[in-house]
Amino acid sequence: MTDTLNHGFTPPYLLALRAAERPADPLVSCIIPAYNESENIVPMLETLHRLLTEQGLRHELVVVDDGSRDDTVPKVLQASQRLPVTLIQLSRNFGKEIALTAGIDHIQGDVAVLIDGDFQHPPEMVPVFLDKWREGYDMVYSVRANRDNETLAKRAFTRVFYALLNTGAPLKIPENTQDFRVLDRCILDALRQMPERNRFMKGLYNWVGFTQLALETQTQERRAGKSSFNFRNLLGLGLTGLTAFSNMPLRIWTLVGFFISLLSIGYALWELLHTLLFGNPVSGWPTLAVAVTFLGGVQLLSIGILGEYVGRIFNEVKGRPTYLISRVHKREDDQA
Numbered sequence: 001m002t003d004t005l006n007h008g009f010t011p012p013y014l015l016a017l018r019a020a021e022r023p024a025d026p027l028v029s030c031i032i033p034a035y036n037e038s039e040n041i042v043p044m045l046e047t048l049h050r051l052l053t054e055q056g057l058r059h060e061l062v063v064v065d066d067g068s069r070d071d072t073v074p075k076v077l078q079a080s081q082r083l084p085v086t087l088i089q090l091s092r093n094f095g096k097e098i099a100l101t102a103g104i105d106h107i108q109g110d111v112a113v114l115i116d117g118d119f120q121h122p123p124e125m126v127p128v129f130l131d132k133w134r135e136g137y138d139m140v141y142s143v144r145a146n147r148d149n150e151t152l153a154k155r156a157f158t159r160v161f162y163a164l165l166n167t168g169a170p171l172k173i174p175e176n177t178q179d180f181r182v183l184d185r186c187i188l189d190a191l192r193q194m195p196e197r198n199r200f201m202k203g204l205y206n207w208v209g210f211t212q213l214a215l216e217t218q219t220q221e222r223r224a225g226k227s228s229f230n231f232r233n234l235l236g237l238g239l240t241g242l243t244a245f246s247n248m249p250l251r252i253w254t255l256v257g258f259f260i261s262l263l264s265i266g267y268a269l270w271e272l273l274h275t276l277l278f279g280n281p282v283s284g285w286p287t288l289a290v291a292v293t294f295l296g297g298v299q300l301l302s303i304g305i306l307g308e309y310v311g312r313i314f315n316e317v318k319g320r321p322t323y324l325i326s327r328v329h330k331r332e333d334d335q336a
Contacts (some may be wrong), residue, residue, distance in 0.1 A: 010211045015136030018184075018211055022134055028052055028059040029109030030126075033099035034076075035066040037117045042079050044117045048126065049083050055127055061085045063117075064103045067093030077329060091324040097199045098323045100179065104191050106328070112183045120220050121180035129182040129215065138210035141181035142217045143174060174214060177202050186210060197322050260298060 030048050034041050045061050052059040061083060063076050067090055076087050088102055100114060111133055115121045121142065129140040159175075179201060183191075190208040206212075 010137070010213075014211060018136035018138060019134060022136075023110050025058060026110040027108060028057050028111055028113060028130065029107035030059060030061045030113040030115060031064065031100060031103035031107060032061065032115060032117045033064045033066055033096050033103065034068060034072050034117045035093060035096075035099075036068050036070045036072060038068070038070045038072045038075055040118045041072055042075050044115075044119060044123065045076070045079050045083055045085060047123045048113075048115070051123060051126055055130070057130070059084060060107070060109060062103050062107055063087050064099040065089045066096065066099040067091075080329065087327075087329040088325060089327040089329075091326045094323050096179070097201050100201055101191075101199060102323050102325065104183075104188055107188070110185050112188055114179050114181050114183065116180065121178065122217060122220055125180075125215070125217055126182075132213050132215070133182050133184060136211060137213040138184040138187050139181060139205065139212040141205065141212065141214055142178040143214045144176040144178060145216050145218045174206070177206075177214070178217075178219070180217070181205065184210070195322075197320070199322070256298065256302075260295065 030052075032041070032044060032048075037044075041063065045063070048061055049059070063085060065073055065076070065087060073087065073089065076085060079085055080087065086106075088106055090099065090102060094102075103114075104112065111130070113126055113129070115123060115126070125142070132140040183205075187205075187208055187210055190210075191204060194204055
Protein backbone atom coordinates (compact mmCIF):
# COMPACT_ATOMS: atom_id res chain seq x y z
CA MET A 1 0.00 0.00 0.00
CA THR A 2 1.24 3.50 -0.85
CA ASP A 3 0.36 6.63 1.09
CA THR A 4 0.92 10.26 0.13
CA LEU A 5 2.85 12.19 2.77
CA ASN A 6 2.48 15.92 3.31
CA HIS A 7 6.12 17.08 3.32
CA GLY A 8 5.26 20.38 1.71
CA PHE A 9 2.23 22.04 0.16
CA THR A 10 2.23 22.68 -3.60
CA PRO A 11 -0.36 25.15 -4.92
CA PRO A 12 -2.80 23.52 -7.35
CA TYR A 13 -2.24 26.23 -9.97
CA LEU A 14 1.50 25.43 -10.01
CA LEU A 15 0.81 21.72 -10.49
CA ALA A 16 -1.53 22.55 -13.36
CA LEU A 17 1.14 24.67 -15.04
CA ARG A 18 3.78 21.97 -14.64
CA ALA A 19 1.40 19.25 -15.86
CA ALA A 20 0.64 21.25 -19.01
CA GLU A 21 4.38 21.34 -19.80
CA ARG A 22 4.79 17.56 -19.74
CA PRO A 23 5.69 16.10 -23.17
CA ALA A 24 3.04 13.94 -24.78
CA ASP A 25 5.50 11.16 -25.60
CA PRO A 26 8.25 11.39 -22.97
CA LEU A 27 11.47 9.41 -22.99
CA VAL A 28 11.88 7.70 -19.61
CA SER A 29 15.46 7.03 -18.47
CA CYS A 30 15.89 4.46 -15.73
CA ILE A 31 19.16 4.77 -13.78
CA ILE A 32 20.20 1.56 -12.03
CA PRO A 33 23.48 1.72 -10.06
CA ALA A 34 25.01 -1.74 -9.78
CA TYR A 35 27.84 -3.19 -7.71
CA ASN A 36 28.13 -6.98 -7.77
CA GLU A 37 24.45 -7.46 -8.71
CA SER A 38 24.87 -10.29 -11.21
CA GLU A 39 21.96 -12.26 -9.75
CA ASN A 40 19.51 -9.36 -9.75
CA ILE A 41 20.38 -6.98 -12.57
CA VAL A 42 18.90 -8.85 -15.56
CA PRO A 43 15.56 -9.63 -13.83
CA MET A 44 15.35 -5.96 -12.84
CA LEU A 45 16.01 -4.81 -16.40
CA GLU A 46 13.40 -7.23 -17.75
CA THR A 47 10.86 -6.10 -15.14
CA LEU A 48 11.35 -2.40 -15.86
CA HIS A 49 11.20 -3.01 -19.62
CA ARG A 50 7.93 -4.91 -19.24
CA LEU A 51 6.33 -2.32 -16.97
CA LEU A 52 7.26 0.64 -19.17
CA THR A 53 6.29 -1.19 -22.38
CA GLU A 54 2.87 -1.96 -20.91
CA GLN A 55 2.50 1.78 -20.27
CA GLY A 56 3.42 2.52 -23.89
CA LEU A 57 6.43 4.60 -22.81
CA ARG A 58 9.64 5.07 -24.74
CA HIS A 59 12.49 4.26 -22.39
CA GLU A 60 16.17 3.59 -21.91
CA LEU A 61 17.67 1.45 -19.14
CA VAL A 62 20.97 2.92 -17.96
CA VAL A 63 23.07 0.62 -15.79
CA VAL A 64 25.97 2.34 -14.02
CA ASP A 65 28.46 -0.36 -13.07
CA ASP A 66 30.34 0.84 -10.00
CA GLY A 67 33.42 -1.35 -10.39
CA SER A 68 31.72 -4.75 -10.02
CA ARG A 69 34.00 -7.75 -9.53
CA ASP A 70 31.49 -10.44 -10.46
CA ASP A 71 29.87 -11.07 -13.85
CA THR A 72 27.43 -8.15 -13.65
CA VAL A 73 28.93 -6.51 -16.75
CA PRO A 74 28.79 -9.61 -19.03
CA LYS A 75 25.18 -10.22 -18.05
CA VAL A 76 24.21 -6.61 -18.78
CA LEU A 77 25.98 -6.74 -22.13
CA GLN A 78 24.11 -9.92 -23.00
CA ALA A 79 20.79 -8.36 -21.97
CA SER A 80 21.55 -5.28 -24.10
CA GLN A 81 21.16 -7.43 -27.23
CA ARG A 82 17.42 -7.63 -26.62
CA LEU A 83 16.66 -4.72 -24.26
CA PRO A 84 17.21 -0.93 -24.64
CA VAL A 85 20.15 -0.97 -22.23
CA THR A 86 23.05 1.46 -21.93
CA LEU A 87 25.99 0.36 -19.79
CA ILE A 88 28.25 2.93 -18.15
CA GLN A 89 31.32 1.37 -16.56
CA LEU A 90 33.13 3.46 -13.97
CA SER A 91 36.89 2.98 -13.75
CA ARG A 92 36.62 1.73 -10.15
CA ASN A 93 34.24 1.60 -7.22
CA PHE A 94 33.28 5.21 -6.41
CA GLY A 95 30.18 4.53 -4.30
CA LYS A 96 26.47 4.72 -4.96
CA GLU A 97 26.19 8.50 -4.66
CA ILE A 98 28.75 8.97 -7.43
CA ALA A 99 27.23 6.20 -9.56
CA LEU A 100 23.88 8.01 -9.44
CA THR A 101 25.64 11.25 -10.39
CA ALA A 102 27.25 9.58 -13.41
CA GLY A 103 23.87 8.26 -14.52
CA ILE A 104 22.23 11.67 -14.16
CA ASP A 105 25.01 13.25 -16.21
CA HIS A 106 24.61 10.86 -19.16
CA ILE A 107 20.91 10.14 -19.63
CA GLN A 108 18.86 11.62 -22.46
CA GLY A 109 15.33 11.30 -21.09
CA ASP A 110 12.66 13.85 -20.28
CA VAL A 111 12.22 12.16 -16.90
CA ALA A 112 14.48 9.87 -14.89
CA VAL A 113 13.67 6.92 -12.64
CA LEU A 114 16.28 6.17 -9.96
CA ILE A 115 15.99 2.63 -8.63
CA ASP A 116 18.26 0.03 -7.03
CA GLY A 117 18.91 -3.19 -8.89
CA ASP A 118 18.27 -5.58 -5.98
CA PHE A 119 14.43 -5.28 -5.89
CA GLN A 120 14.40 -3.60 -2.47
CA HIS A 121 12.75 -0.71 -4.30
CA PRO A 122 9.52 -2.21 -5.69
CA PRO A 123 9.61 -1.68 -9.49
CA GLU A 124 5.83 -1.98 -9.73
CA MET A 125 5.65 1.48 -8.13
CA VAL A 126 7.40 3.11 -11.10
CA PRO A 127 4.15 3.61 -13.09
CA VAL A 128 2.56 5.15 -9.98
CA PHE A 129 5.45 7.58 -9.60
CA LEU A 130 5.24 8.50 -13.29
CA ASP A 131 1.51 9.16 -12.99
CA LYS A 132 2.25 11.65 -10.22
CA TRP A 133 4.93 13.22 -12.41
CA ARG A 134 2.33 13.73 -15.14
CA GLU A 135 0.13 15.49 -12.56
CA GLY A 136 2.80 18.19 -12.25
CA TYR A 137 5.21 17.00 -9.57
CA ASP A 138 8.82 17.48 -10.67
CA MET A 139 10.07 15.00 -8.09
CA VAL A 140 8.24 12.00 -6.68
CA TYR A 141 10.23 10.14 -4.05
CA SER A 142 9.86 7.14 -1.79
CA VAL A 143 9.75 7.22 2.00
CA ARG A 144 10.15 4.01 4.00
CA ALA A 145 6.89 2.87 5.54
CA ASN A 146 8.86 1.36 8.45
CA ARG A 147 12.28 0.05 9.46
CA ASP A 148 11.14 -3.16 11.11
CA ASN A 149 13.66 -5.24 9.15
CA GLU A 150 16.65 -3.22 10.40
CA THR A 151 18.69 -3.63 13.55
CA LEU A 152 18.05 -1.47 16.58
CA ALA A 153 21.51 0.09 16.25
CA LYS A 154 20.88 1.15 12.64
CA ARG A 155 17.47 2.59 13.48
CA ALA A 156 18.95 4.56 16.40
CA PHE A 157 21.81 5.84 14.23
CA THR A 158 19.38 6.97 11.53
CA ARG A 159 17.17 8.80 14.02
CA VAL A 160 20.14 10.60 15.61
CA PHE A 161 21.54 11.46 12.18
CA TYR A 162 18.34 13.15 10.96
CA ALA A 163 17.94 14.93 14.29
CA LEU A 164 21.43 16.44 14.01
CA LEU A 165 21.02 17.18 10.32
CA ASN A 166 17.71 19.02 10.69
CA THR A 167 18.32 20.82 14.00
CA GLY A 168 18.46 24.52 13.17
CA ALA A 169 18.49 23.81 9.42
CA PRO A 170 16.41 26.23 7.32
CA LEU A 171 15.65 23.45 4.82
CA LYS A 172 14.87 20.17 6.56
CA ILE A 173 15.42 16.80 4.89
CA PRO A 174 12.46 14.44 5.42
CA GLU A 175 13.36 11.40 7.50
CA ASN A 176 13.53 7.91 5.96
CA THR A 177 13.67 9.13 2.37
CA GLN A 178 15.18 6.85 -0.28
CA ASP A 179 17.00 7.24 -3.58
CA PHE A 180 14.03 5.56 -5.26
CA ARG A 181 12.39 8.48 -7.07
CA VAL A 182 11.33 10.10 -10.33
CA LEU A 183 13.05 13.32 -11.42
CA ASP A 184 11.89 15.74 -14.09
CA ARG A 185 14.35 17.19 -16.60
CA CYS A 186 14.42 20.53 -14.73
CA ILE A 187 15.74 18.77 -11.61
CA LEU A 188 18.26 16.75 -13.63
CA ASP A 189 19.59 19.98 -15.13
CA ALA A 190 19.81 21.56 -11.67
CA LEU A 191 21.72 18.59 -10.23
CA ARG A 192 24.20 18.77 -13.12
CA GLN A 193 25.08 22.31 -12.06
CA MET A 194 26.28 21.15 -8.63
CA PRO A 195 30.03 20.44 -8.79
CA GLU A 196 30.69 19.23 -5.24
CA ARG A 197 32.55 15.94 -4.92
CA ASN A 198 31.43 15.01 -1.40
CA ARG A 199 27.91 14.24 -2.52
CA PHE A 200 24.96 13.47 -0.27
CA MET A 201 22.27 12.93 -2.87
CA LYS A 202 19.26 13.02 -0.55
CA GLY A 203 20.33 16.49 0.54
CA LEU A 204 20.89 17.65 -3.04
CA TYR A 205 17.46 16.37 -4.14
CA ASN A 206 15.85 18.31 -1.32
CA TRP A 207 17.92 21.47 -1.86
CA VAL A 208 16.94 22.05 -5.50
CA GLY A 209 13.28 22.60 -4.62
CA PHE A 210 10.67 22.54 -7.42
CA THR A 211 7.41 20.65 -6.90
CA GLN A 212 7.89 17.52 -4.80
CA LEU A 213 5.71 14.68 -3.55
CA ALA A 214 6.56 11.96 -1.03
CA LEU A 215 4.99 8.52 -1.34
CA GLU A 216 5.23 5.98 1.45
CA THR A 217 6.33 2.59 0.13
CA GLN A 218 7.22 -0.75 1.63
CA THR A 219 10.89 -1.66 1.23
CA GLN A 220 11.35 -5.27 0.13
CA GLU A 221 14.04 -7.81 0.94
CA ARG A 222 16.83 -8.32 -1.57
CA ARG A 223 15.80 -10.88 -4.17
CA ALA A 224 19.27 -12.49 -4.21
CA GLY A 225 22.81 -11.90 -2.99
CA LYS A 226 24.08 -9.93 -0.04
CA SER A 227 24.29 -6.17 0.31
CA SER A 228 27.78 -4.66 0.27
CA PHE A 229 26.51 -1.63 2.19
CA ASN A 230 27.63 -2.06 5.81
CA PHE A 231 27.70 0.06 8.97
CA ARG A 232 31.04 1.58 7.96
CA ASN A 233 29.51 2.80 4.69
CA LEU A 234 26.49 4.10 6.60
CA LEU A 235 28.74 6.02 8.99
CA GLY A 236 30.71 7.52 6.12
CA LEU A 237 27.53 8.58 4.34
CA GLY A 238 26.25 10.08 7.57
CA LEU A 239 29.43 12.14 8.02
CA THR A 240 29.19 13.31 4.41
CA GLY A 241 25.59 14.39 4.92
CA LEU A 242 26.33 16.24 8.15
CA THR A 243 29.38 18.08 6.86
CA ALA A 244 27.79 18.90 3.50
CA PHE A 245 24.45 20.19 4.77
CA SER A 246 24.85 21.15 8.41
CA ASN A 247 27.12 23.23 10.63
CA MET A 248 25.49 21.74 13.72
CA PRO A 249 28.55 19.66 14.84
CA LEU A 250 30.66 22.83 14.89
CA ARG A 251 27.97 24.73 16.77
CA ILE A 252 27.55 21.93 19.31
CA TRP A 253 31.22 22.01 20.21
CA THR A 254 31.19 25.79 20.35
CA LEU A 255 28.49 25.49 23.01
CA VAL A 256 30.39 22.69 24.76
CA GLY A 257 33.49 24.88 24.89
CA PHE A 258 31.42 27.79 26.22
CA PHE A 259 29.90 25.75 29.06
CA ILE A 260 33.27 24.19 29.97
CA SER A 261 34.73 27.70 30.17
CA LEU A 262 31.90 28.74 32.48
CA LEU A 263 32.49 25.68 34.66
CA SER A 264 36.20 26.36 34.82
CA ILE A 265 35.60 29.99 35.83
CA GLY A 266 33.13 28.85 38.48
CA TYR A 267 35.57 26.26 39.76
CA ALA A 268 38.36 28.88 39.92
CA LEU A 269 36.14 31.21 41.96
CA TRP A 270 35.22 28.36 44.29
CA GLU A 271 38.91 27.46 44.81
CA LEU A 272 39.74 31.11 45.46
CA LEU A 273 36.99 31.38 48.06
CA HIS A 274 37.98 28.07 49.65
CA THR A 275 41.64 29.15 49.89
CA LEU A 276 40.74 32.50 51.46
CA LEU A 277 38.52 30.85 54.06
CA PHE A 278 40.38 27.60 54.82
CA GLY A 279 43.85 27.99 53.38
CA ASN A 280 45.57 25.79 50.80
CA PRO A 281 46.65 22.35 52.11
CA VAL A 282 48.36 21.48 48.77
CA SER A 283 45.85 18.85 47.69
CA GLY A 284 43.66 18.35 44.63
CA TRP A 285 45.85 16.16 42.41
CA PRO A 286 42.91 13.91 41.39
CA THR A 287 40.89 17.00 40.48
CA LEU A 288 43.76 18.35 38.40
CA ALA A 289 44.29 15.03 36.58
CA VAL A 290 40.59 14.64 35.78
CA ALA A 291 40.34 18.24 34.55
CA VAL A 292 43.40 17.96 32.30
CA THR A 293 42.40 14.65 30.74
CA PHE A 294 38.79 15.76 30.26
CA LEU A 295 39.74 19.04 28.60
CA GLY A 296 42.36 17.27 26.48
CA GLY A 297 39.77 14.79 25.23
CA VAL A 298 37.30 17.59 24.44
CA GLN A 299 39.99 19.47 22.52
CA LEU A 300 41.00 16.43 20.48
CA LEU A 301 37.37 15.63 19.66
CA SER A 302 36.75 19.23 18.64
CA ILE A 303 39.84 19.22 16.42
CA GLY A 304 38.65 15.95 14.87
CA ILE A 305 35.27 17.43 13.96
CA LEU A 306 36.94 20.52 12.55
CA GLY A 307 39.31 18.24 10.64
CA GLU A 308 36.34 16.53 8.95
CA TYR A 309 35.27 19.85 7.48
CA VAL A 310 38.82 20.85 6.53
CA GLY A 311 39.42 17.45 4.90
CA ARG A 312 36.32 17.80 2.74
CA ILE A 313 37.33 21.33 1.78
CA PHE A 314 40.71 19.90 0.75
CA ASN A 315 39.00 17.30 -1.46
CA GLU A 316 36.91 19.99 -3.11
CA VAL A 317 39.74 22.43 -3.88
CA LYS A 318 41.89 19.72 -5.51
CA GLY A 319 39.42 19.80 -8.37
CA ARG A 320 39.66 16.14 -9.34
CA PRO A 321 36.87 14.68 -11.50
CA THR A 322 33.97 13.29 -9.49
CA TYR A 323 34.28 10.00 -11.38
CA LEU A 324 36.03 8.42 -14.37
CA ILE A 325 34.34 6.28 -17.01
CA SER A 326 36.20 3.39 -18.58
CA ARG A 327 33.57 2.38 -21.15
CA VAL A 328 30.08 3.21 -22.39
CA HIS A 329 28.19 0.54 -24.30
CA LYS A 330 24.97 1.14 -26.21
CA ARG A 331 22.97 -1.07 -28.53
CA GLU A 332 23.87 -0.46 -32.16
CA ASP A 333 20.33 0.61 -33.01
CA ASP A 334 20.44 3.14 -30.13
CA GLN A 335 23.66 4.63 -31.54
CA ALA A 336 22.27 5.15 -35.03
